[in-house]
Amino acid sequence: MSEIFDKQRHIDESFMRQALVEAQKAFLADEVPVGAVVVANNKIIARAHNLTETLNDVTAHAEMQAITMAEAFIGGKYLMDCTLYVSLEPCMMCAGALAWAQIGRLVYAAKDHKRGFLRSDIQILHPKTEIVSGVLQPEAEELLKTFFQKKRY
Numbered sequence: 001m002s003e004i005f006d007k008q009r010h011i012d013e014s015f016m017r018q019a020l021v022e023a024q025k026a027f028l029a030d031e032v033p034v035g036a037v038v039v040a041n042n043k044i045i046a047r048a049h050n051l052t053e054t055l056n057d058v059t060a061h062a063e064m065q066a067i068t069m070a071e072a073f074i075g076g077k078y079l080m081d082c083t084l085y086v087s088l089e090p091c092m093m094c095a096g097a098l099a100w101a102q103i104g105r106l107v108y109a110a111k112d113h114k115r116g117f118l119r120s121d122i123q124i125l126h127p128k129t130e131i132v133s134g135v136l137q138p139e140a141e142e143l144l145k146t147f148f149q150k151k152r153y
Contacts, residue, residue: 009135011042012085013136015037015039015083015085015107016087016107016109016135017136018037018047018085019036019037019047019085019087019109020035020109020136020140020143022036022037022047022048022062022087023035023049023062023087023140024143026049026050026051026062027147029054031049031050031051031053031054032050032052032144033049033087033143033147034049034050034061034062034063034087034088035047035048035049035050035062035086035087036049036062036063036065036085036086037066037084037085038066038067038069038070038082038083038085039082039083039084039085040070040074040079040081040082040083041081045073045074046067046068046069046070047066047069048062048069049062050062051065061090061091061094062086062087063084063086063090063097063098064093064094064097066084066086067079067084067098067101070082077101078101078102079101079102079103080102080103080104080128081104082103082104082105083103083104083105083106083107084098084103084106084107085107085135086106086107086108087108087110087136087140087143088109088110088112088116088140088144089108089110089112089116089117089118089133090108090112090116091115091117092115092117092120092124094117095117095124095125096124098125098126099124099126099129102126102128103125103126103129104129104130105129105130105131105132106131106132107131107132107133107135108131108132108133108135109133109134109135109136109137109139109140109141110137110140110141111133
């Protein structure tokens with residue numbers, strides 16, 4: 001059992017690194033550094049990062065962009081057989097979209113203590129969605145910390 005867990009953890013870390021690449025792109029574009037990738041059959045089918053400043057659109061979160069791209073890729077609106085890897089716990093808006101998309105798995109790195117969906121007592125995600133947290137958390141937190149320190153000075 002431990003071998004299966006270790007293998008899945010390795011896979012999750014590998015894809016989370018790709019989400020962090022996207023977060024770095026956001027950082028370089030002066031966007032809050034959040035990145036996301038959607039994976040189906042161990043292949044990335046969508047990748048995105050925050051674009052709220054670039055598009056002047058409060059809904060242009062990494063998750064929303066990735067969901068839209070993944071749905072276009074598969075030609076449907078349900079992502080039951082997909083995993084979303086995202087560098088920060090989704091907000092309520094993104095969690096709602098993930099619920100409607102019926103995402104199969106959600107893997108996130110850093111917790112969002114201010115605006116994360118888990119702050120709510122409401123069951124937001126689809127009941128069958130598996131949630132994994134803390135994958136490459138230190139790396140994601142460091143990028144966010146650096147971004148916000150830079151903003152303060």
